[in-house]
Amino acid sequence: MNTPSTPTDRSAYALGLTCLCHIEATRSPSLIDALADVSPDLGRLAIRFVYGEIYQRPHLSYHDRQLATVAVLAVLGNARPQLKFHIAAALNVGCSAAKIVELMTHLLVYAGFPTALNGVFAAKEVFDERQLHFTPTTTPSCPGDARYQAGMDALSRIDGHAGEAVMASLKGIAPDLGRFIVEFGFGEIYTRPVLELLERELITVAALAALGTATPQLRVHIHGLLNVGGTREQMLELAIHVAAYAGFPAAINATLAAREVFSERDAGGGDGDPSAPSG
Amino acid sequence: MNTPSTPTDRSAYALGLTCLCHIEATRSPSLIDALADVSPDLGRLAIRFVYGEIYQRPHLSYHDRQLATVAVLAVLGNARPQLKFHIAAALNVGCSAAKIVELMTHLLVYAGFPTALNGVFAAKEVFDERQLHFTPTTTPSCPGDARYQAGMDALSRIDGHAGEAVMASLKGIAPDLGRFIVEFGFGEIYTRPVLELLERELITVAALAALGTATPQLRVHIHGLLNVGGTREQMLELAIHVAAYAGFPAAINATLAAREVFSERDAGGGDGDPSAPSG
Amino acid sequence: MNTPSTPTDRSAYALGLTCLCHIEATRSPSLIDALADVSPDLGRLAIRFVYGEIYQRPHLSYHDRQLATVAVLAVLGNARPQLKFHIAAALNVGCSAAKIVELMTHLLVYAGFPTALNGVFAAKEVFDERQLHFTPTTTPSCPGDARYQAGMDALSRIDGHAGEAVMASLKGIAPDLGRFIVEFGFGEIYTRPVLELLERELITVAALAALGTATPQLRVHIHGLLNVGGTREQMLELAIHVAAYAGFPAAINATLAAREVFSERDAGGGDGDPSAPSG
Incomplete structure (x- = not known):
């Protein structure tokens, strides 16, 4: 060898x-x-x-690596000193303060409000220590009656058939949970500014790979990453990156999930690719 | 839709x-x-x-929602400020201090002693900050020689055949572990006062749904929740509630586990229902 | 440099x-x-x-490294294929099947019953795949009325003043929880055969370092590791080992906790050393 x-x-x-x-x-x-x-x-x-x-290593910039690292440490929630270190490092490699705050807001979909809150407070401590005067802007919500449609549009664009299949599977059991995912997760959060869709998917995949407890969702968002312009090389590199902050088993399992997703897409089936024929 | x-x-x-x-x-x-x-x-x-x-939303009272929230934050162990906030909120909506301490004691079965200890210490800080003078009571253990039988009775009542199947599967590999589950988990903990059985199962399901790492036990305790008087609507609502504190993937996976449990029960098989014929 | x-x-x-x-x-x-x-x-x-x-690297044998790896993967609960791989590897480097089953039983103190159960079932799958015919032995419990004293003896021997301080702090808030820790954790589990005390502390420290959510208990058990014959070199090596399976932040935080414990012991204060004067 x-x-x-x-x-x-x-x-x-x-x-x-x-x-x-x-x-x-x-x-x-x-x-x-x-x-x-x-x-x-x-x-x-x-x-x-x-x-x-x-x-x-190639395929991920320092900027993207810091987004991934901050996402991993925020969702694991078990290493606050390192979370603050890497928030500062993200600023140092060119991430804006607004982007870090938006990253934490994004994570509430995947790890809940406490994770998002603690991430925001850690960021605020870092900003204060650097005397970085951050003035947040607010984004009005999509109006309530248009939110479901906006969410379905975002869901289809990002997750493709994989996301639609999750929605379908929820219909017979918990339709309100499905509606929240569409309206809140996709209609509210994914449509917000500051983070590009590709950045949102990088963050999501890194977080779910580190958690290791949501493999079906990890697979959906590996499709999502590829659907919004990410490459297979970026996906595999992201898995390697995760090894440093969540250990090798998380990296290996994310890589094996990626291999399955790649195979599905190569088979041209009704996978997560929105341009693929419906399964 | x-x-x-x-x-x-x-x-x-x-x-x-x-x-x-x-x-x-x-x-x-x-x-x-x-x-x-x-x-x-x-x-x-x-x-x-x-x-x-x-x-x-309906089906869960504020009181039950606070029990679930405190259980989720205690077992995730990664959001101490929110844990303290929601312990205080639980007191505010009518949970007694004794119930919160008992909740933490209950969690040692599902998340181990450090989780229970850290939860109790967080509760004590909240009580002290409110100058709430809490006088703990102690419950004598069920006598050693009666504990196994008391535990088996509780196990059968709560988990039904699902629990008995777990015990049987342990016989050939770790019989002492099986005995500890019966004697300690069920004989000692589930027979304690202060929390109703239904509350214990709400807590258990919320905790296991948030952890996401113990799906077989989550399924056993979805059966348990229904066996001690919980409804399917409560179960599904609990999954939605968990989305706020542990993220949507945890909520989706708990909902899909519930769907499987409901199907088993509808099929009338040797599921977790103690009134169903033995499988 | x-x-x-x-x-x-x-x-x-x-x-x-x-x-x-x-x-x-x-x-x-x-x-x-x-x-x-x-x-x-x-x-x-x-x-x-x-x-x-x-x-x-020196200070930890393959045997001890496999015990630590299996403990880390079992408590994280998010990498079942790797857990099975490392259970098999533990057998390959000379751990007995009984020791692996006992390790899982030990973990119920630190990570709860579902972790212990899932670990035992993973072990059983590995044993079955290897056609390893494992016949479990059972250990009778210490009699109920002697258990508290046996537990206090074990607690003092292992955790020293650090453990006694935890018990004292529980008296005013959750005395039954304190009793369970003494009777069940120490009286039942730590007094069982198959694993040496030093192995139990290696497992405990590795598990708590990986979880990262129970720093007070991690510190108590770093004292414990040193109290039962472990060396500072082993402790620091264990932290490095954890980096591979739980990431560098977990390793760094465990190392910094170790440094604090070493300082306490060097200062000869009321730390966890049972031979030190009471604080």
């Missing part, structure tokens, strides 16, 4: 250090200091592997 | 605001202030959707 | 491949095949980093 030529460990560490300095906007990464007197090996491994290797 | 007529957004927001003021026992919800300068839209969406729409 | 000399990537990959073949007991790791046509890079990264680097 060939192992592709990769940077040597020494250069991977150097690349990682440069990357970490860049995203933290510092000359002396806080991670090194924090671990120096207790576990320098862990710091070295993180720098070499996460920043020297994963972050150096 | 017809979308049922829904309140206009303005009136849904107004209803939500009234509801939130009621459960927080305030004239000025803290959520609005906390989000005003960072994401007023998130506050508006939460008030309109969670409190103006979900909380207004 | 010096980067310690590390194996080159090529040799790390070769070491990782040898390691993975060993723990999977195969000449052709399934991971490579599974990912070959979808994301060979992910397979290569996992082999080089997890098996070529982390598994090659």
Whole structure:
């Protein structure tokens, strides 16, 4: 078996250090200091592997990687210091404050209001610490009577037949839940500005891959990512990225879900592709 | 598909605001202030959707909704401020302090001791902040030699054949684990006072739906909820309620599990219904 | 900054491949095949980093690493294929079937019954696939009236003052919960055979580090690990190990918790060391 030529460990560490300095906007990464007197090996491994290797890979920009990282840490909810670190890093690589707040708002669909709230409060702490004066704008809701149709339009565009199949399966059992998904999830949230549809799907896929508890929805949104302009390479890279923040099993399972989705699309079936014939 | 007529957004927001003021026992919800300068839209969406729409729905009282919310936030363990907020709200809608402490004790069966401990300590902070002088009572354990039988009686009553099938399947691999479930889970915990059996099953179903990692047990306890007097409408409403605190994927997956359980019961098979003929 | 000399990537990959073949007991790791046509890079990264680097480090044997990995995957509950893979790998490196079943039983204290049940059923599937005829033995419970004292003895031995402080803090709010922890958690579970105390603490620390939602308990059990003979080096290595299965943030936070515990012990204060003067 060939192992592709990769940077040597020494250069991977150097690349990682440069990357970490860049995203933290510092000359002396806080991670090194924090671990120096207790576990320098862990710091070295993180720098070499996460920043020297994963972050150096193609198909996802630092900007997109930070969106994914922030989404993963927000939904896992178990590592607040790192969530704040990566919100700051997202700002450092060019994400606007508005985009980070919108990302948290987006997550309420997939992880509920407490996750969204805690994410917003973590962001606010970061903004305050940087004396970043953020003035939120508000987006009026789509009017109530037009919201269902706007939601169905968004659902069809994003999830295609995969989303419609979920709606159909809910009809016989919980039609109101289906209506909330359409009106609220798609009609309200997906139609909001600030995040592009492709960014919303990157965030959704990263979050569901990290949670690992919603595989059917992960598959629907892998279709969604591809339907709104994402590539298969981006999808697979996203899975690798998730390994750093949610572990390898999450990465492997997301990759295997992606393989199934790719096969469905190659078979041309009534999968998630809105241009495919109805199944 | 017809979308049922829904309140206009303005009136849904107004209803939500009234509801939130009621459960927080305030004239000025803290959520609005906390989000005003960072994401007023998130506050508006939460008030309109969670409190103006979900909380207004039938089949679950505010009291039961607060039990479910506290259970979800306790087992997810990732949103301590909201956990404290909803413990206080539970008190405000008429849950006793004893019931909240008992809820946390109940959760140790489904989420382990750390979850129960952290839940109890959060409750204690809320009680102390309100200067609520809570005097715990203790319940003597069922005597050791009677506990297995008491547990089997409770197990049969609650989970019916679904629970008995779990016990049988453990015999060949981990009989002591099966014994602990019967003696400790059912003999000790389910036989305790303060929470009704129906409340215990509402809590259990909400917690397992939010976790998303224990689908077989979720199905057993959907049977359990129906066996101790819960209705299918309550079950489906509980799934919708969970969407607010653990996201839509958790709600969808719980709803689809409920559909399977309902089908099993309609087929009259050896399902979880203790009045059904043995499978 | 010096980067310690590390194996080159090529040799790390070769070491990782040898390691993975060993723990999977195969000449052709399934991971490579599974990912070959979808994301060979992910397979290569996992082999080089997890098996070529982390598994090659000192202070934890393959046996102990497999116990930790199985504990992490069981409590996260979101990666069943990997859980089965690592149960099989644990058998391959010399863990007995009885030890794996006992590990799952132990986890009910920290993650609840569904986790323990699902872990046991995954183990049973692995045993059946290998035609490993496992005959469980049962351990009689400590008699009911002696259980509290046995539990307090175990608690003092393992958690020291840290555990006693938890019990004291429960007295005013949930004394029955405190009693359950003593009687059931310590009196029943920790006194069972098959797993050594040190193994129980390795499992506990790995599980709590992965969950990331029970920091107070993680700190108590870092004390516990050291109190029953574990070393600081093992603790720090365990944190690094967790990075592979639960991500770097979990590893970093566990390491920082360890640093605090080490400082407490060095200060000789009323920490978790049973031989230290009471605080």
